[in-house]
Amino acid sequence: MEISLTVNGEKHTVDVPPNTLLVYLLREVLNLTGTHIGCDTSSCGACTVIMNGKAVKSCTVFAFQADGAEIITVEGLAKNGELHPVQEGFMEKHGLQCGFCTPGMLVLAYELVNTEEDLSEEKLRKALKGNLCRCTGYQKIVEAIQYAKEKV
C-alpha cells in the first residue's frame, strides 16, 4: 500500500504491506529508532508518537491509518539543536534512568503540556496510565513534566 505522511516535518511516500504497524514504518523503513517497542499488548506506551496533534501508540496503529497524517516522534521534539521544554524537564529533574520508556513519556508529555491546564501530581499520574516505567518510580517524571509546563 502506498502511504504518504509527514514525519517531523519531512514528507515521505512509502509502499508497505497492509499489516505494517506504524511503529515498524517509523523504525524500520524511516530508520527513526527513537520510538521503542516495549510490549505486544498496547500497554507500555514506549511507542507513543504524536499523530495529527494527538498522542497515540504507534504499535497499535496500522501504517495505513497514518496515511496523510502529521507525525511527530521523539526525534522531532528538539528544534535546531535546542531541546523542547519536556526534554529539558526530564534532564533537569532526572526523569529517566535507562531511557527506554523515555521517548514515549516525552511524546505524551508533549501533548499534555500543550493541551492540559491542570498538571497537578494527581492528574498527571492518571494521565501517565498508558506509559510504563520500571526505573524511576514515576515521581521524577511527574516533576519533569511539571517543570516543562512552567516553561511552555
Place this chain on the structure above:
Amino acid sequence: MIPATFECYRPKTVDEALSLISQYKDEAKVLAGGQSLIPMMKLRFARYPVIIDIGGLDELRFIKEEDGKIKIGALTKHREVEKSELISSKIPVLSYCASEIADIQVRNMGTIGGSLAHADPSADFPPVMLVLEADVVAKSQNGERTISVKDLFVSVFETSLKEDELLTEVQIPIPDNNMKFGYKKFPHPATGFAVVNCAVGLKMNGNTVEDIRVAFGGMTTSPYRDYELEEKLKGKELNDSLIEEVSDSIGEGKDIISDYYADADYRKHVAKTFFKRLANELRGS
C-alpha cells in the same frame, strides 16, 4: 509481534463501506480506531483475510443534539466524548465514563462505535449506555435499523449486529434533569478494564424511588441491566436497610466470571458494594 497478512480496503463513504462489508461478510473485519482489534491481531488471537478500514469516514465523526438526543457518530474518539462540552453539560456521567477508558493514547484513537461493536464485557461504556437507555444505529445496504443497547451485547466480543451491518451512530436520550447518574469501576491494575463496573441512574421523589436503572459489567459474558433489582426498588422508600436487602440478589443465579485475580464471590461482592455506594451517593446521603 506482527499481525498475519491481510488485504485492506479503505472506503471513503459509508455506502462504499457497506458494499464492501456485504461483499466480504465474515471474511472481513471492520477496523475503526483499532485499539481493541489491533492488539488481538498482533498476538494473532484474531486474523482476517480482509480488513475494511472505516477510519476515513469523517461523516461518522460528530457529536450533536437532535430530537432530545445526543447523537454521536460511531467514529467519534473516546477523547472527543470525554472533552465534549455538549456531553458534559447534558450527560456528565458519559464524559466521566469516557475519561475512565484505558489511557490517553487509547482514547485518542479508540472510537465509541468500535468499542460498542467490540462488546468487551469489561469495557467502560456498556453499563453507562445501558442505564442511559441508548440506541445504536446499524446500517446495511438494505437500510438501517435502531438497536437498543440492551439488545446489542450477546456474548464476549459478540453483538446482535448482522454480518452486513455497520454500527454508524449512538443515540442517547438526554435524561430527565431529575434523574441522577453515577458510575464506578474496579479497574484491573494491568489493563484498566473493569473487573466489575456498575452504573446507576436514580430518580427520587422525596424519599421514594420514582425510577431507577442499574447495570453491571465485568460480571458475566455480557454487561446487563438488572431489571429485577430495579423492580424491587421502584416506588419504595429508599433507606439503608432496603438498599442492603435488595443488593443481596446482585449476581445471584448468574454465571459470574471467575479468575485468579478476582473470583465470582469477590466480583459479586464488589458489584453489591458499588451499587450500594452509588445508590447512597445519588440519593444524597
Place this chain on the structure above:
Amino acid sequence: MGVVGQPVKRKEDRRLITGYGEFLEDIKLPGMLYAVFVRSPLAHGKIVSIDTSEAENYPGVVAVFTAKDLEGKVNDNPVAWIVPDSNQADVKRPLLARDKVRFMGEPVAVVIAESRQAAYDAAELVYVDYEDLPAVVQADEAVKDGAPLVHEHVPNNIALKWHVKGGDVEKAFSEADRIIKQRIHIHRAAPVPLEPRGAVAKYNPGKDKLTVWVTTQNAHIHRFLLSVILNEPEHKIRVITPDVGGGFGAKIPVYIEEAVVSFAAMQLKRPVKWVETRSEHFVSSIHGRDFIGELEFAVKNDGKILGIRGKNYGNLGAYYSTISPGCVTVLHGLILPGTYDIQAFDYEMYGVFTNTAPTDADRGAGRPEALFFLERMVDIIAQELGLDPVEVRKKNLLPPGENIKTVTGLVYDSADYQKAMNKALEIADYEGLRKQQEELRKECRYIGIGVVSHIDICGFAPSKVVGAVGLQAGQWESAIVRVHPTGKVTIVSGASPHGQGSDTTYSQIVSDILGIPIEDIELVYGDTDAVQMGWGTYGSRGAATGGTAVAKAAKKVFEKAKMLAAHFLETEEENLEFKDGVFIRKDNPEKKITIQDVALQANVAWNLPEGVEPGLEAEVFYDPSNFTYPFGTHICVVEVDPETGQVDFLKYLAVDDAGNILNPLLADGQVQGGIVHGIGHSMYEAIVYSEDGQLLTGSFNEYALPKAHLVPHIENHYTITPSNVNELGVKGIGEAGAIAAQVCVANAIIDALKPFGIKHLDSPYTPARIWKAIQEAKQNGGNA
C-alpha cells in the same frame, strides 16, 4: 568544593531524550536474518516428534533448527553457581529442548528467516507432537514423594540443600518464653525491564570471530559462558552491550536464546537477530521470588529475639539459571538476621525444580525474601506479644559500630540502625500516626502502619569470599582512566550501567581527582574488545566496587601527573599545589602547568624523566575486602477499604543510609524506582501458573507493572554512615528500595487488618485476597 556529592545532571540523558539511544532492537546489519523461537505450550511433556518441513519450505525461511541440529556442535548452558556442601544436582540446560519439555515456553525449535514476518509466520508451521506429562509448579509440592519429577535423576526435585547454623540454637529455643511460628510464601514476580531481551550475532569466518550484541548487565560473563557453550575460544568472541533498557537482574543470566542465535550466525554465516516479544518475555525470561519459608523465632516476652530456626523452599523453575543456586542460598540465608542482634540461627535452604520458568536475580536476589521473612516475623511477634512493632525492633537492633560480626558469619561494615530508624519515626510522627490509627478505627476506618529496618548485601564482592561460597566467577572490578593528549579523559570500566548513571558518577569521581571538567570525561563499557576483564553491574556494585576502581585508577593517574608536573616545573612534588586542574609551584606561583598540558607532554613524550613510561593512564583491578551493607528504615501508611479490600497509600517515607552519596539526584532516583518495584511486587505484580503449569499472567494484560497512579509520592531522606570498605565510603543503593518496600507495604496492609484478628496474609496483596482474608477472619470470630 568538588562535584562528588552534588546533584549533577546526567551526561547520559541527551542521547536518550532526543531519540538517539542505541538499543539492541535498533541494530540493523547488512544481510541480517531474524530468529523466532517455537516454544512449548505445555509445562511438561515428552517430545514425540517435530515436523519442520512446512516451515522450512515457507518463503523467506533460511533454516529451522531443533535440538538434533545442535547435537555435538554445542554444549549445554552451564550454571555459574555451585553451592558447596549442598549436594547440588548436576543439571545443565539444553539450548533447545531435547526429548522433553519442562516448562511452558521452553524453546523447541528456532526459525531463521529473511524477515521478521516470515519468521513469525513459519514458526506457526513447526508441528511438535507432545505426550503430556503431569506437572508440578509449587516448590513445597514438588519435594513431596510421588510428585512429578522435572529431571528424572533428581529425587524429590531437590536441586540442592544448604544449611547455615550458628550460635547455640538449642539454648535459645529452650530459654524462650514463646516460639512464634509462621509459614510465609513470598509469591513469584519478575524483574521486567521495559526493554525486552534480545541478541544480534554476526560471524566472520575469515577471522573466525563471533560478535554478539546482547542486552546484558555483564558482557564479559556472556563472553565467558558463550565460549563454553559454543566451543569458540574466548578471544574469538566479542560481546557488545548496546544501551540497555533496564535489567533488574533479568539481564544477568546467559540465556539459551542468545547462544542459539550465535550458533545460527556461525552456521549460516549471516547476522541473525532475535528480540523477544513481551509475551515471550513472560514465559521465558527469568522470574524471581517464589520462596516458601517455614520460620520459628524464639522470643522473650519483652520482644527480645533469641534465635531463628527454619527452612525455605526456593523455587528454581525447570532449570538452573546462571546464578540462581546462589539466590536461594548464599544471598538469602546469611542476611536473614538483618539489622538485629540475634545470636542463634539454624536455617535449611532448599532449591527446588518445578515445571515453571527458571527464576534468578530479581532486584535483590534472595535478600528481599530474607527481609520479607524477617520483618513479617517481627510484626507477627509484636502482635503475638501485644507489643508495638517499633518497640520490638528497637529492642533487637544491633548497636552502632563497625565490623560487626553476625551469627551467620557476615561482617557488617558500618552500622547506625537506630539513627536511621529514629529519623524516620520522627519525620513521620510515628506516635501521632498510631494515635490517628486508633481514632480512625473508632470510625471503622482502617489505616495500617508498616515500619521496616532494612539491610542489603552490596558492593559485590571479595572474590575469595564469593569463590568460597560457590560463585564460579570473581567479583572484583576493573577501571582504566586514560588521559588523552588534549586532556580529555576516557574511563574504561568493567561495570556495565544500564540506567544507573555511572557515566555521570564515575566522571564526577575522576573530575574531582584530576581537576578535569566532567564534560571532558566519558565512560566506555560493555564491549569485551574495548574493555579489560570486568564483571558487570548488579548487586548494587556499580558505585562501591566499580566506582572505587575508577577512583583508584584516577589517583594513580594523578600521582603520575604530579610527578611529571614537578619534572616540567623543575621542582619537587612537595613544592606543588594542585588547584582546579593546575599544578602550581608553591615557591613561585607564576610557574604552573595544567593537567591538560601534562597530558600532552606525557603523550608526546619528548621530555620525560629517565625511566618514565610515556602516556598518562592507569589501570586498576580492585577486589574489595568486604561487602558493603546499606541499611535504613522505611515507613508506609495505607488505608484499607474493608468492603472492597482496596488499598490507598497515605504515606511512604524512606530513610536510607548508603554511606556517602555520590549524586543525591541519582540516589533519589534509585531509591524511588526500587520502592515502586517493591510495591509492585507486593500488591500488583504476580506470576501465576495454573496447577498444570500454564502461565496465566503471560502479558501486560495480566501482569500489572505498577503505573504512576497506583503508587504513592515518596519522601526520601538519608543518614550517612560511610562504609569503611572503600575509600569513597559508599555502599550502594540500587536494590535497597525494592528490598525494603515489598515487606514495608505488606506490614502496613496487615497492620490495617489487625482489628480483624489477622496476623499474617501471604502476598500479593490484591483487593480480592484482602477482602477474602477479612471475610475468613470475621467467620473465625475476628471483630471490627
